[in-house]
Amino acid sequence: MIENDSGLYAAFKAKDARFDGRFFVGISSTGIYCRPVCRAKQPKAKNCTFYHTAAEAEHAGYRPCLLCRPELAPGTSITDATANLAIRAARMLEENCGSGQSLDELSGRLGCTSRHLRRVFTTEYNVSPVQYLQTCRLLLAKNLLTDTNLSVLDVAMTAGFGSLRRFNDVFKDHYHLAPTELRKKISEKKRTNGDITLTLGYRPPYHWEEMLHFLSERAITGIEIVKNNEYMRTVHLENTEGNSIFGCVKISHNPKKNALDAVVSETLLPVLPQTLARIRHLFDLYCNPDAVYEILQEMNNIHPGLCVLGTRVPGSFNAFEMAVRAVLGQQISIKAASTLAARIVKNYGIPILTGIDGLTHVFPTPKNILDMGSDISDNFGVLGVTSARSDTIYELARALTQKEIDFDLPSQPEEEIKKLMKIRGIGSWTAQYIAMRSMEWPDAFLETDAGIKKALPGYTSKELLKISEAWRPWRSYATVNLWNTL
Incomplete structure (x- = not known):
C-alpha cells in the first residue's frame, strides 16, 4: 500500500493516462481494484487505497475491474525502480509466467540467491515473487478469456497453471467466479474469432x-x-x-x-x-514518456523540435538477429545492410509456413551459425559479406551460445557493452547500438554516428559526447529523437 497518496486521488479523478500502470486503486465499497484511467463512477476518496502493483492489490483481497481491465495496463520501465534487481525479476516473471520456472532458476539468472531475491522483491513490491507470479498468470488468463475464443483448458495451460483443476480453484479463490462465468459476462462482439x-x-x-x-x-x-x-x-x-x-x-x-x-x-x-x-x-511499451521528456526537453534549446514528447526507442524481437544486422550495417547504407541480411536469411534461414505472403523464414540461430565452423567466410563471402564481418558474426554467435554475453535485461549493461567490444570487429558504435536496442539500455549515445552529426552539425564527436551528458539517463531516446529530425 502507498502510505502517502501524494495526490494520486487527484490523478485518479482526472483519469490521467501518465499514471496508468504506475499505481492501482483498491475501492473498499466494491471490493475491486482499478487502473487510474478507469471510467467507472468515481468513488469517494475515503474508499480508495493505492497500490504499486496489481499483485499488491490482489494480495489485499481486491478483484480486477471488468471495465478498465488492469491486465491491459502498461508495464514499468527498468529505470523506474529504486531496486533494479526487483524490477528485472518482475519483468522475467511476466515473461516466463507460463514456463513453470522456479524461483531458484530465476535468481540464478539474476546472479543472486533466492533468499536475497525474495527479500529485495518483497521490500520493493510488498508481495513475494510467488504471489507476483500468480497475479501475472491470473491476469494473462483473464486477458485470454476476455479477448479470445480459446478453450478454458488452453487458457489454463498457456498461463502456466499446469492443470485445469488448479486453474479453476485459483481463479475462483481470487476472483469469486469461475472462468466460464467470466466468459458469460463478456459480450460475444468483444471477442475475436479465429486469431x-x-x-x-x-x-x-x-x-x-x-x-x-x-x-x-x-x-x-x-x-x-x-x-x-x-x-x-x-x-x-x-x-x-x-x-x-x-x-x-x-x-x-x-x-x-x-x-x-x-x-x-x-x-x-x-x-x-x-x-x-x-x-x-x-x-518500447514500458516507456514513461513524460519522465523522458522532462530531461530531454532542453534539447529544444539547441534547436526547436529536436525532442518530441512520446518518442520511443525501437527495441528488438530477436536480439541475435538485430545484432547481426548491426554488424552487417557497419560503414554501409541501411539499404545495403538489409540486402545482405536478406541474402543470409534466404540461404541459411529456417523456412516456415505462415499463410502471409512474404513471411517465409526465421533468422538463423547462433547454433546454425556455429555449425558452419571455419567455412563461414566462404559461405557468407559469396553473399557479399566480408570475411572480417563473417568472423565477427561467428564470434558473436559463440559468445551468446556459451552465455558469455547477456542480452536479456542484464543487470549491468555497461559491462555487457565492454564484453561486446572485446569481439574483434565490434567497436563502440556497434556495441552501444546493440545495447540500446536489445538490452533496453536507455543511456546509449552514438557520438560518432553520421546521423547524429548531421542532426547536430558543427560539433566534433568529443563535443557531442560532452553535450549528451546533460541528457542522462535517456541518451538512447535523445539518439532516436535526433535521427527522427532527418
Whole structure:
C-alpha cells in the first residue's frame, strides 16, 4: 500500500493516462481494484487505497475491474525502480509466467540467491515473487478469456497453471467466479474469432508512424513486413522443453485505447508470454514518456523540435538477429545492410509456413551459425559479406551460445557493452547500438554516428559526447529523437 497518496486521488479523478500502470486503486465499497484511467463512477476518496502493483492489490483481497481491465495496463520501465534487481525479476516473471520456472532458476539468472531475491522483491513490491507470479498468470488468463475464443483448458495451460483443476480453484479463490462465468459476462462482439488478438497498453503519446518508418527501413525480407500501417514478422522461440516453436505476429495501432493490438498465431500458444514480452520490448511499451521528456526537453534549446514528447526507442524481437544486422550495417547504407541480411536469411534461414505472403523464414540461430565452423567466410563471402564481418558474426554467435554475453535485461549493461567490444570487429558504435536496442539500455549515445552529426552539425564527436551528458539517463531516446529530425 502507498502510505502517502501524494495526490494520486487527484490523478485518479482526472483519469490521467501518465499514471496508468504506475499505481492501482483498491475501492473498499466494491471490493475491486482499478487502473487510474478507469471510467467507472468515481468513488469517494475515503474508499480508495493505492497500490504499486496489481499483485499488491490482489494480495489485499481486491478483484480486477471488468471495465478498465488492469491486465491491459502498461508495464514499468527498468529505470523506474529504486531496486533494479526487483524490477528485472518482475519483468522475467511476466515473461516466463507460463514456463513453470522456479524461483531458484530465476535468481540464478539474476546472479543472486533466492533468499536475497525474495527479500529485495518483497521490500520493493510488498508481495513475494510467488504471489507476483500468480497475479501475472491470473491476469494473462483473464486477458485470454476476455479477448479470445480459446478453450478454458488452453487458457489454463498457456498461463502456466499446469492443470485445469488448479486453474479453476485459483481463479475462483481470487476472483469469486469461475472462468466460464467470466466468459458469460463478456459480450460475444468483444471477442475475436479465429486469431488470438490481445491488447497491449502504453502511456501516451505514442508516435506509431515514426516507429513503423524506422522498422520498415530496416526490415529483413522473408522475416519482416511493414504495410497497411501494420508490422508483421515471423517468430522462432523455444518452449520449456527446448523444442522450437514457430509462428508469426501482426501488430497494429489502437490509439483510442492507447494500445497496440497483437494478432498472434495459435502455434505460439506454448510461448505466448515470451512472445508478448518481446512485442512490448520491440515497441518500447514500458516507456514513461513524460519522465523522458522532462530531461530531454532542453534539447529544444539547441534547436526547436529536436525532442518530441512520446518518442520511443525501437527495441528488438530477436536480439541475435538485430545484432547481426548491426554488424552487417557497419560503414554501409541501411539499404545495403538489409540486402545482405536478406541474402543470409534466404540461404541459411529456417523456412516456415505462415499463410502471409512474404513471411517465409526465421533468422538463423547462433547454433546454425556455429555449425558452419571455419567455412563461414566462404559461405557468407559469396553473399557479399566480408570475411572480417563473417568472423565477427561467428564470434558473436559463440559468445551468446556459451552465455558469455547477456542480452536479456542484464543487470549491468555497461559491462555487457565492454564484453561486446572485446569481439574483434565490434567497436563502440556497434556495441552501444546493440545495447540500446536489445538490452533496453536507455543511456546509449552514438557520438560518432553520421546521423547524429548531421542532426547536430558543427560539433566534433568529443563535443557531442560532452553535450549528451546533460541528457542522462535517456541518451538512447535523445539518439532516436535526433535521427527522427532527418
